[in-house]
Amino acid sequence: MPTAIVFEPSSQPATAPSPTAEPGAAVAPSPDAAFEPGPKTRPASAARPASAAAGTGLVSPGDAAAGAEPDSPPRPSPAVRRAIYRDMVLTRAFDQAATALQRQGELALWAPSLGQEAAQVGSAHALSERDWVFPSYREHGVLQSRGVDLKQLLPLFRGADNGGWDTESHRVHLYTLVVGAQALPAVGYAMGMALDGAAEITVLYLGDGATSQGEASEALVWAASCQAPILFFIQNNGWAISTPTRTQSRVALARRGEGFGIPSERVDGNDADACWAATAAALARIRAGQGPQLIEALTYRAGPHTTSDDPSRYRTAAEEAGWAQRDPIARLRAALQADGQADADFFADADAAGAALAAEARRGCLAIEPPRLDDCFDSVYASEHGLVAQEKAAALADGVPEAGVRENAR
Amino acid sequence: MSVAVVAAEENAAGAPPAPKPALGLGAAVNQALATALAADEKVLVMGEDVGVLGGVFRVTAGLRERFGADRVRDTPLGEAGIVGTAIGLALRGYRPVCEIQFDGFVFPAFSQITTQLAKLRARSGGRLNLPVTIRIPYGGRIGAVEHHSESPEALFAHTAGLRVVSPSNPQDAHDMTLAAIACPDPVIIFEPKGLYWSKGQVETGPEGTAPDPAVLNRARVALAAGPGRQPGQAGGTGLDVETGQQVTLAAYGPSLPQALEAAEQLAAQGIAAEVLDLRAISPIDFDAVEESVGRTGRLVVVHEAPVYFGAGAEIAARITERCFFLLEAPVLRVGGYHLPYPPALIERDYLPGPARIVAAVRRALDF
Numbered sequence: 107m108p109t110a111i112v113f114e115p116s117s118q119p120a121t122a123p124s125p126t127a128e129p130g131a132a133v134a135p136s137p138d139a140a141f142e143p144g145p146k147t148r149p150a151s152a153a154r155p156a157s158a159a160a161g162t163g164l165v166s167p168g169d170a171a172a173g174a175e176p177d178s179p180p181r182p183s184p185a186v187r188r189a190i191y192r193d194m195v196l197t198r199a200f201d202q203a204a205t206a207l208q209r210q211g212e213l214a215l216w217a218p219s220l221g222q223e224a225a226q227v228g229s230a231h232a233l234s235e236r237d238w239v240f241p242s243y244r245e246h247g248v249l250q251s252r253g254v255d256l257k258q259l260l261p262l263f264r265g266a267d268n269g270g271w272d273t274e275s276h277r278v279h280l281y282t283l284v285v286g287a288q289a290l291p292a293v294g295y296a297m298g299m300a301l302d303g304a305a306e307i308t309v310l311y312l313g314d315g316a317t318s319q320g321e322a323s324e325a326l327v328w329a330a331s332c333q334a335p336i337l338f339f340i341q342n343n344g345w346a347i348s349t350p351t352r353t354q355s356r357v358a359l360a361r362r363g364e365g366f367g368i369p370s371e372r373v374d375g376n377d378a379d380a381c382w383a384a385t386a387a388a389l390a391r392i393r394a395g396q397g398p399q400l401i402e403a404l405t406y407r408a409g410p411h412t413t414s415d416d417p418s419r420y421r422t423a424a425e426e427a428g429w430a431q432r433d434p435i436a437r438l439r440a441a442l443q444a445d446g447q448a449d450a451d452f453f454a455d456a457d458a459a460g461a462a463l464a465a466e467a468r469r470g471c472l473a474i475e476p477p478r479l480d481d482c483f484d485s486v487y488a489s490e491h492g493l494v495a496q497e498k499a500a501a502l503a504d505g506v507p508e509a510g511v512r513e514n515a516r
Numbered sequence: 517m518s519v520a521v522v523a524a525e526e527n528a529a530g531a532p533p534a535p536k537p538a539l540g541l542g543a544a545v546n547q548a549l550a551t552a553l554a555a556d557e558k559v560l561v562m563g564e565d566v567g568v569l570g571g572v573f574r575v576t577a578g579l580r581e582r583f584g585a586d587r588v589r590d591t592p593l594g595e596a597g598i599v600g601t602a603i604g605l606a607l608r609g610y611r612p613v614c615e616i617q618f619d620g621f622v623f624p625a626f627s628q629i630t631t632q633l634a635k636l637r638a639r640s641g642g643r644l645n646l647p648v649t650i651r652i653p654y655g656g657r658i659g660a661v662e663h664h665s666e667s668p669e670a671l672f673a674h675t676a677g678l679r680v681v682s683p684s685n686p687q688d689a690h691d692m693t694l695a696a697i698a699c700p701d702p703v704i705i706f707e708p709k710g711l712y713w714s715k716g717q718v719e720t721g722p723e724g725t726a727p728d729p730a731v732l733n734r735a736r737v738a739l740a741a742g743p744g745r746q747p748g749q750a751g752g753t754g755l756d757v758e759t760g761q762q763v764t765l766a767a768y769g770p771s772l773p774q775a776l777e778a779a780e781q782l783a784a785q786g787i788a789a790e791v792l793d794l795r796a797i798s799p800i801d802f803d804a805v806e807e808s809v810g811r812t813g814r815l816v817v818v819h820e821a822p823v824y825f826g827a828g829a830e831i832a833a834r835i836t837e838r839c840f841f842l843l844e845a846p847v848l849r850v851g852g853y854h855l856p857y858p859p860a861l862i863e864r865d866y867l868p869g870p871a872r873i874v875a876a877v878r879r880a881l882d883f
Contacts (some may be wrong), residue, residue: 270641280639281605282630290600292630297601298608301586308604321627324597331592484678485642488700489729493799 116378181392182231182382184447190231190251190378191438191448192456194223197247197436199460200256203467204263207415212471213263219246221376221408225341225433227251228381228401229309232389235277236306238299239290243281244341245311252276256463257470266474284320286312289338293325296334296398307392308336309385315346317362318354326366327399337388338363338400341375343407348420363400375403376434404430478507536719542575542712544686545651548693549576549613553583555726559697560605562589563598563615563651572617573653573712575607584633595625602648603633611647611697619654619706620663620857628672633702634677649696653709654682655770655820656867659860664858666857667821673830675796680798681708681732686716686773688736688795694726703732706797708770735801737808738776738791763787765878766831767818768794775818778873787877788812797827800801802834806842809835813844814880818868823851845883848876 120402173477182190200257201219208216219226226247230239235254241248250256254276261267262281279295282288289310296308316322317340340359344351355362369391373384381403388399406429410417417426442448483498521656539547552559561576561583562714567590570577580588591598595616602612616622622629629650636644651803656665673680679701683689689707696703721727763782767775790808794800809815815835817828828849836845858866 267641268635268639270639270643272643273607273640280636282632284627287600287627288634290597290628291604291607294598294601294604294606295608296604298605298610301605301610303609320624321600323597324592324594324600327592327594328597328601482638485640486638487679488637488642488645490733491679491701491799492733492801492803496802 113387136356155171163334170290180383180386182379182386184416184445185334186231186382187379187438187442188380188448188452190227191392191435191442192416192459193227193231193250194247194435194438195456195460196463197223197227197250197256199464200250200467203464204260204408204471205413207260207468207471208263213260213413214265215263215412215414217244217263217412218407218409219244221429221434222343222405223247224378224438225339225375225381225403225405226311228378229339229385229401232385233307233309234389236304237389238277238279238295238308240279240288240295240308240310241281241314242285242288242313243283244309244313245281248311249278252278254278256375260467260471261474262473264471266477271274276401286316286322286325289316289319289322290328293328293332293334293336294327296336297332299335300332305393306335307389310336312336312338312340313346314339314340314342314344314354314359315349317359318346322361323366326363326368326398326400331366333397335392336398337385337392338368338398339385340400340402341405342402343375345407345411345417345421347411349372358402360400360402368398368400370400370402372402372404375405376432376437378438380435389510405434408433465471480506536717538715539690539691539712539718540685540715541683541686541708542573543709544690544716544718545575545693545707546577546579547718548697549579550582552611552613552694552697552726553579553587556611556697557587558610560587560589560610560612561615562591562602562612564591564593564617566615570666571615573709575651575653575707576615579879581714595623596628598740599628599633599648599650600623603628603636603646605868606648607644608644613649613651613693613697616650616652618660618664619652619668620649620665622652622668623794625650628703629678629702630674630675634675637701638677645700646702647697647700648702649693649699650702650704651693651729652704653712654706655708655710656857656860656863657710657770659863662857665860665863667706667819667852669704669819670821670826672704673800673827676800677702677867679703679732679796680698680706681796682708682769683795684708684711684717684767684769684793686714688721688793690718691727691731692795695729695731695816698726699732708765710770711773714773717874719802725794732796733799733801734795735804736793736795737804737849738772738779762789762793762812763814763816763880764790764805764845765816765818765828765873765877766792766794766805766808766813766828768797768827770820771818774869775873778870778877781870781874782877787881789877794827800827800831800834802831802838805831805835806839809839810842814877815843815847816876816880817847817849817851817871819851820867821852822854823849824854826851843882848880850876 176370204216205218207213226245230248230251239248260272262269273279292308292310342351342359360370374380384401388401391399393444480501483494486494561579565572566576567580567585567588598614602614605612633646633648636646655667669680672678681692683692690706696705765775775791779791782789790812792808817831819827832847850872852866
């Protein structure tokens with residue numbers, strides 16, 4: 107069996123063959139210019155001296171603490187760590203409230219982010235306000251970190267809209283449910299940033315399952331070809347519904363990036379400090395003109411794929427229990443306590459804020475107004491389209507919007 | 517030529533007439549792209565081989581030299597990438613014009629077009645505009661190998677959120693290109709590649725002026741002379757209603773010349789045919805079709821795409837619903853058969869030409 111990601115819980119940090127092996131692999135000189143590679147950027151691995159992290163691709167904030175490496179990854183300040191912790195707690199509280207709302211029949215579906223808070227919140231806190239996020243559909247922690255009111259997620263999962271929030275206000279694109287379909291638009295958005303000459307970066311969130319989509323590979327091709335300012339942040343949570351990562355890939359996902367000419371590394375996705383550090387370092391490389399970067403964050407989808415899923419049919423309780431011991435919130439809490447960076451009041455306050463957000467989620471969910479079908483005709487086209495007016499008139503003649511209400515009442 | 521093409525709804529007002537060069541349909545698109553690129557720095561042209569080569573049909577020739585490689589972009593070979601990145605560029609405020617090299621190669625982009633491009637505006641509650649133009653050379657009669665002669669327009673017209681148009685002449689090709697780029701919604705232009713070199717006079721207008729996007733909604737009436745009919749008369753009472761020897765031929769893109777040729781042959785037989793250039797397949801101008809059928813009582817729809825679930829099926833259904841009692845015969849359709857596009861040596865048997873159109877008219881008249 108060749109190298110494969112085997113997702114067993116372990117007390118050891120997950121490791122993978124170095125994604126940055128042979129960083130400067132020479133391209134044989136060719137007399138034909140067509141065979142020459144495009145402008146080559148320096149691989150990330152070449153930017154740093156060899157370190158313990160370089161071998162595994164894991165970024166450890168401990169490296170920085172040792173102070174041995176001038177070019178070592180940055181480390182989140184105490185204030186950033188506290189902000190990350192608070193957003194992780196808020197995300198989990200909201201996520202659990204939404205899961206409960208689905209169980210009570212108030213949401214049609216929910217995709218829990220449980221267990222992935224460090225990967226999501228840790229990475230998102232490394233972004234600047236000017237950067238843009240293209241999420242998948244489980245990035246609740248990213249949205250919380252960007253300042254998006256998470257209640258705006260609920261209409262999508264209640265069946266009241268198809269996911270519309272003001273993307274500009276927090277620079278977060280809409281959720282995308284077609285797995286991986288946001289990848290190419292994200293690259294295009296980054297191409298636009300480059301054309302604008304803006305010092306901005308697009309951060310694309312993908313899952314392990316999405317990396318099997320052809321469009322994900324195409325996005326890597328395009329990003330490399332255009333040297334677009336984009337970070338591919340892959341949360342490898344072990345499972346794509348029932349399909350383990352080893353079915354998706356026979357190599358570490360981080361190694362995929364290298365094949366496309368994109369410097370890549372693997373990070374412990376349950377270590378918020380490491381996720382922040384790796385993301386901050388990758389964004390710095392992109393801002394320095396080193397082209398697109400890729401991070402694979404190893405984490406675990408502690409809950410079901412969605413509330414419609416039953417993980418007990420395809421994975422063991424022992425596996426889940428093992429990962430529960432590596433809970434990212436408990437881990438950061440312990441680190442903050444050990445480093446003396448947060449006191450009991452801080453933790454109590456975060457928990458209280460989480461409880462308040464959960465209550466707000468519940469109130470917000472119940473207050474969602476059902477949409478009207480006749481309104482849907484107004485947002486399909488920005489310009490006049492003759493058929494829309496005719497069909498809207500037909501719908502009104504059919505008794506819309508009350509027709510469905512009568513139907514449901516029967 | 518006894519056929520007069522009347523642009524009934526065209527804007528007659530405006531600036532003093534510019535010289536009208538005779539351009540091929542492809543050259544007319546090139547002219548429009550140059551106009552749009554010059555007028556708005558947010559306009560981009562992107563696709564496989566559109567830059568240095570100028571496109572496999574040379575439709576984008578000279579644009580890269582004039583506007584630079586950043587704005588006329590040779591892309592990697594991937595249609596999903598072309599459309600997918602165009603979506604992102606549009607979200608960023610650009611107005612990308614994508615070229616899909618051939619009709620049969622659009623399918624790798626089908627998911628991006630139907631699941632993202634078409635839906636994002638509606639999903640965002642109308643907040644997001646996607647001004648993306650996708651140009652697709654399509655249709656047969658060029659003797660090409662497989663996947664190079666197809667007519668997949670119905671697949672896109674079926675999807676809410678897209679506009680689908682197809683010009684039949686250089687003037688429309690020019691105007692539709694500018695109108696599509698100016699349109700805040702995604703527009704797919706199916707360009708009849710077999711007509712790329714068919715020349716016609718093109719009013720290009722002063723640089724920087726774009727036609728009203730409403731041009732994308734309009735059908736154009738082309739009238740064939742028949743008994744009691746003077747060429748060039750739009751509407752009126754010229755048709756000899758008493759004899760019942762009249763018919764509407766509705767067509768678009770590469771089928772328009774075929775319908776006009778059939779109308780010529782019918783005129784020689786004393787049958788007056790009114791030819792409607794639909795121009796748009798989403799939305800179809802049903803009002804224009806109904807109005808014409810009100811005069812003729814018979815309708816034959818012509819397109820290269822397979823008849824089954826094609827645009828003609830929708831037109832037949834709607835017209836039957838809207839003006840059943842005006843019809844003297846069932847609406848008939850002439851188009852491709854339910855086959856994968858056949859080898860080029862027999863494509864003329866597959867494509868709707870004047871003989872099949874005339875035969876269909878005869879069936880309608882004999883009903």
